[in-house]
Amino acid sequence: MTLDVRLIGLVALVWAVMAVLYATVTMLAHMPGSAMLWGSGAGIFALLAGAVWRAGESPRAK
């Protein structure tokens, strides 16, 4: 797994954790919509990490 994939994957992970925190911690409820936005971002970066990994695994890349 390349550094590119690992770093983008790490971003997805951090955003997912933040989405969970915003969704579950009552003190953070002052910003409704945050959990959905950071969750959407986590999804976008997870898909991106997957696409980068897949591109690196393609036969022509090897």
Place this chain on the structure above:
Amino acid sequence: MTDPFVRRLAALPSADKALLSVFAAVALLALLLGLAFGLATGLARGGFFPGLDDEAGYRLMTLHGVGAFFYWLSFAQIFLLLALTAGYVDGESRIAARPAAWLGAGTAILGFVLSEVGAGFGPPLLYDAPPELAMDPSPAVAAVHAGYLLLAVGLFLAAWAAIATALRSKREGGGEWPTVAFAAVAWAGLLMVSAVAAFTAFLPALLWSLGLAGPPADYSTGWHLLFHNMHYLPLLATVVVWYALVRHLTGVGSAFGATFSKVAFAAYLIFVPPTSLYHMFLEPDLPGAVRTAGSLLSLFIGVPTVLVFLVLVSSLELNARQAGAHGLFGWIGRLPWRHPAMAAIGAAVVNLALGGAFSFVLIQEKLAPLLSDTFMIPGYFHFLTLGTVTLTFLAGFVVALPALTGRDLSAPTWLARLPWLTTFGLAIFGAAGIAASYLGAPRRTLSVAYDGLAPPAWSALMAGVGTGAAIMGAAMIAYVAIVAASLLRRARAGADVPVVDWSGSGAVTAGRAGESSGVYQDALLTERAWVGPLAVLVLLAAMYAFTALTFNLLRALPVVAIGGGGH
């Protein structure tokens, strides 16, 4: 020295060049409109248009924000993102998913037209277009919101085209991306998230303005989530452009290696969600623990920018010393200051230091409620939006556009002077505006006379704001006019624009686009670079000094801030 980035841009197929030229042309048009309306707004705020009615003044302010903040920054980002991605990936030089990018161009341009028409002929909403300001649904208000949504679609599609270009390179060549290509993909990902945030904010507002739904329940929060991303996007874009242009201007790549640089760019994205807490500081019932956590986390907002700044400044200093520079600051004079892009980047760094120092004053939980509705906001953020981001983007334009069009720049000497004139005007604007904010002068209020009841200093300082706005606005309009004229004239060789080449000094040899080889790093280890760390120390000292000054001044005022439910 011919930079590979410039060579690859010049080798793009004509269809790709046409696509990029459209984005660049619309970006410059949006900037020109934004600057003209901004100049007029600044003059109105300075009291130089005494007969101007309030509605006309707020319309000017709205059109300034819509053109400069939304559309200039967005179109410029699309142009630079696609250019950097196509110019820095390996393999064939062409943009992948070009139809998606063209569709993105079409939707974003339609959005631009709708927003401008809505802002020009409907109620003056200000650029964040809150429904409560419009009061009633109307087609003009719907046009503004629909325009923003179409822009979001355009951003998403163009970002996808950039990612597809980088992925194609990865599929064909494998391995790691060059640092700039990686950073561009990170930037494209954040653009996509911002497009989602725009839908969250503006879709309920559009449905309301069309009469299809009730007023949005959480418009303000949706706006601030979008705005938080839109703080970050241009700053990330700025340092990516710096990283790419330093290579073009000096031949220097990172002395710290690609891994460190990629971690710094990834840090931008990692810090986006945790640093958003400070937008809640104006909530009166926000728990103390969240305030404390938000204050601490907000300090991280500048960390990635400082990291990339250190990488670039230290790499330049190390290479300059290898090339024979002496003295602590002697290497700075060897930079190619007569090149328009170098001058723009140099001015941008100065403005970033000023804007950055004041932004850290503003995001502290004790000060945010006192300053958020004062002229502190436009006083500091123009150092960032105009002085840093816009000058940096224009630096990217003056390098990329000649490569794409085959037309050299007109009047490069003037293009190298105007960023400093802009900075001079900005310094007057910012100093007068921030001083006025410490005395309580409000933002978004065209006349601060209050029938003679306001402190006399307010009007005098606002005249300074208007004067500064006139200087920086005129300088920037001249800059854009020269760049546009360069592109419209018949192709011919222009004046020679100097760069330097420090990549081949001694044992130093530049590696893959923007990166360094092992030999390169070994040679640099014999040198020392102090200016970058010293600059960061000065920045920290300035932040401390401005914070202390602000506390002392505001303690002397007979006011109590309790917040008001905004962000």
